[in-house]
Amino acid sequence: MDRCERLLNETGHAVLITSDENCYYYSGFTGGDSFLLIADGYRGLFTDGRYTVQAKEEAPDFEVFDHDVINNLKKVVSDRKIEVAGFEEANMTVATMARFTGIFRMIPAGGKINALRKIKDASEIEKIAAAESLSEAAFNYFLENAKEGMTENEAASLIESYMRKNGARKPSFETIVASGVRGAMPHARAENIKIVPGIPVVCDFGCVLDNYCSDMTRTVFFSYADDKCKEIYNIVKKANLASLSVAKAGLTAGEVDKAARDIIEKAGYGKEFCHSLGHGVGLQVHEMPYARSKSDEILECGMTLTIEPGIYVPGFCGVRIEDLVIIEEKGVRNLNKITKDILIL
Numbered sequence: 001m002d003r004c005e006r007l008l009n010e011t012g013h014a015v016l017i018t019s020d021e022n023c024y025y026y027s028g029f030t031g032g033d034s035f036l037l038i039a040d041g042y043r044g045l046f047t048d049g050r051y052t053v054q055a056k057e058e059a060p061d062f063e064v065f066d067h068d069v070i071n072n073l074k075k076v077v078s079d080r081k082i083e084v085a086g087f088e089e090a091n092m093t094v095a096t097m098a099r100f101t102g103i104f105r106m107i108p109a110g111g112k113i114n115a116l117r118k119i120k121d122a123s124e125i126e127k128i129a130a131a132e133s134l135s136e137a138a139f140n141y142f143l144e145n146a147k148e149g150m151t152e153n154e155a156a157s158l159i160e161s162y163m164r165k166n167g168a169r170k171p172s173f174e175t176i177v178a179s180g181v182r183g184a185m186p187h188a189r190a191e192n193i194k195i196v197p198g199i200p201v202v203c204d205f206g207c208v209l210d211n212y213c214s215d216m217t218r219t220v221f222f223s224y225a226d227d228k229c230k231e232i233y234n235i236v237k238k239a240n241l242a243s244l245s246v247a248k249a250g251l252t253a254g255e256v257d258k259a260a261r262d263i264i265e266k267a268g269y270g271k272e273f274c275h276s277l278g279h280g281v282g283l284q285v286h287e288m289p290y291a292r293s294k295s296d297e298i299l300e301c302g303m304t305l306t307i308e309p310g311i312y313v314p315g316f317c318g319v320r321i322e323d324l325v326i327i328e329e330k331g332v333r334n335l336n337k338i339t340k341d342i343l344i345l
């Protein structure tokens, strides 16, 4: 059964797909500003003249409309007597919603539309692994070329340009290189400021390669490592290893979060681990499943998950170590190989 048929089985009615990622997942079309109508025995791709050639090439199973798309959609819907369509409620502006109003009854179905993407097939896993290994190569390139006194932006640009030169379409999110007290802000983007020596530098980045994302974090030191910071680093490392060693199919995402959180709490930094353990990675850098502390979602073979505990001490420093894994029957396949020993550049 193909992806569209599986989706129709889940929803029991037609589906309107509006996000770029899901348009690609269900049709193979890599363009933007387009939508799909998937119904029993029907596949339609509604785009515009910029994408005509590409749409026909990439989505051969779909009837392609490249103009007057709302009227064409109305005709398809009335010819096929489609009364109800599930839609992506998290990917629908009020303006777009207005264009579809009155065509069919619209039912939120984003959960079901996204859920199929949770379990990756072998070809998706290889693409994600390739993206992650490109990110690791970029990080090695940064390690070789890092210089005392460089700025966060210079560090980010070494990583990003390496990924781009070696096939990535773009970073999968804004590269984080956060040094000094800025390391205590989990998502501080790289700025045009000099990297502070002695205090951890959180480097969190990824790329989009062959449509699939990567995501990894390593924390390094410039010049020397402050003793207190080293202690914090080793707690985070232990927490990361603890979650890695328990994660496997059949466990809940919450249990995997707990393995890392217990270690950080016992060390007295419970409040300073201010985010969840991790998330799935695929066509989007953040996608289901989410490993939150109370999550009872059961992990299954073929899911991706980041294992990224952190400790953030406001006004002092931050440390995060993030690996990306594939959930397997008896454990995980870790897509990251780079050392977690303390690195002083």
Ligand SMILES: [Mn+2]
Residues within 6 Å of the ligand: 215, 216, 306, 308, 322
């Ligand atoms: Mn992440």
